Amino acid sequence: MSKTMTEGLRKTRGASSAPMSRRRFIRISGAVAGLGLAALGGRFPGKAAPSLLHEWRGVALGADASLRIYHPDAADAERLVADAVAEVHRLERVFSLYDNTSALSRLNRDGTLADPPQELVELLAASARYSRATGGAFDPTVQPLWELYAAHFGRPDADPNGPSTADIAIARARCGYEGVAVDDGQVAFARPGMAVTLNGIAQGYITDRVAELLRARGVTHTLVDMGETRALDGSPAGRPWSVGIKDPRVEDGLLAKLALDNQAIATSGGYGTEFDAAGRFNHIFDPATGLCANRYLSVSVIAPTATCADALSTALSILPIDRASSALAGAGATRAYFVLPDGSVVDRSA
Template sequence: MKPGRELAGPMTRRRFIRISGAAAGLSLAALGAGFARPGRAPPLYHEWRGVALGADASLRIYHPNAAEAGRMIADALAEVRRLERVFSLYDEASALSRLNREGELADPPQELVELLATSARYARATGGAFDPTVQPLWALYARHFRMKDADPNGPSPVDIAGAAAKCGYQRVIVDAGKVAFAQPGVALTLNGIAQGYITDRVAELLRARGVTQTLVDMGETRALDAHPAGRPWSIGIKDPRADDRLLATLALDNQAVSTSGGYGTEFDAAGRFNHIFDPATGLCAKRYLSVSVVAPTATCADALSTAFSVMPVERAVCALEELGATRAYFVLMDGSMIERGV
């Protein structure tokens, strides 16, 4: 599970994917008649780039009216900012920060209740491999490696066991009127799913406004319909060992993709300890270099790429089928890749 990176200071995680295509890298530029349908004006390409929930983010819209496209982008970013005030651990006033600080939250935002219920579903389906309560483990490792003379072998087994004892998605009590923790010391992070959820919310906002042929990336990537050129969107999975090399190129059409890898955020200079934890052991994930999942929604892809990082391949494939995802790509520690689909 990917916990909140905020306790160690603001960090923007490394990107695991590369978005390619004829329009990549352009901004507010007309694509030309090659993408126009007969009898219709050619669409315009509009792009925004920035940061959402500590991750690089971007929004690509194809729309014939530049002013309307600008309004849609502004509305989408307003929605992102609103949801960050629910899920962010940077913001001490966010709903999630208040819940972690106080141990309970009355009249929680509907989005928090919804995402916690969704998180519990993924936790059950993955046998607890996805667990939003691993924040105590993050806090432990972050504190340890901030110490001047930190043991390079990491926190002690006793300290790890103590932090792991505070984890467990069953320790979160959720209903429409209140969210509470069943014992002291529990803390939540939604960084293993919130980027996907926000990506989906932006995508649905745009779809409701009549936008198609759009690529949304608010930390995870979701394609609405096909590329304006009449082909799927091309998304490349980067080699964790060589940032300029692709291991695979995926074709997305009304699908989403998420990649998780420990190398995205590391606690120590040697790279032995990373931000993805196995809730069962309290140890950092070392099974794969990265895991990518293709699913109908970014929420699903985000949660499963996180969970699969600590699961054996064949066990992950069972969850893949149960939860409606379509493909998974496991990059092994030797750099080879296993692909599985349903």
């Protein structure tokens, strides 16, 4: 991916070659951005002068990404941004499904991977924890379902009712998070045809890694969005960051305003990637049925880490609301906001 430098630290990267990115449609502006999130209030007044804001915008794993650092030294801020972007690129080479040389692509191709990168081991282990906490609703092994639906709707004569029941059953037989054996020396699949996607958690993980890198370098009052959003402390104005849950039905519309202070937020919504023009089929799959999630317009989750928020927003997209509190508590998340088909918002806490 190419990079160009414009004024100050504002950077943009060329669009990812990854097809059908579920977050590509998001517009990043103002103070906060991410899937389902919209900025409120623009630049922050108060303790931090605008001249101290250093910003990068680009792409991470096919998702719109941004980094906002308030720092008194422009040269040091530029080094911090450069180091953060380098970390993003390094992790992309582990988790990308569209780079044939990535660790994840090699695992999916061969069914086994010796001496896996530690980050892949960590994220697969975390995925298994969130799978257990949600009763299997979060399952990184649904990649065969993605491949089935993408191939089906990629044909000019595709049945608008989706893949056949038989084809879905075949793909589902290749899924199941329990079929991934993970340790420091090897990752291996239990059955032929299995494949993993980390698109429901990797953006959150990368967001956390960048946030931890900056925290270790003494950065505070910063907003990191590498596909999901994490706040280090509150805003420089001395109050929480303010974020809005977007209305999927209305351009620039907001359904709720939330405060974010030293927390993370992630949103999942089927409208991010739709396989068909009618919008009946999307990228969020129910592992139990092989069908696409259509319960909600979107689900937003607040959690201590973006990894947790990302995984839970994916899982809760297919679960009934009455199971939300137990899933949140089991995973360590704090609160969830469900946008129903009529645009109303229902929230649940752990």
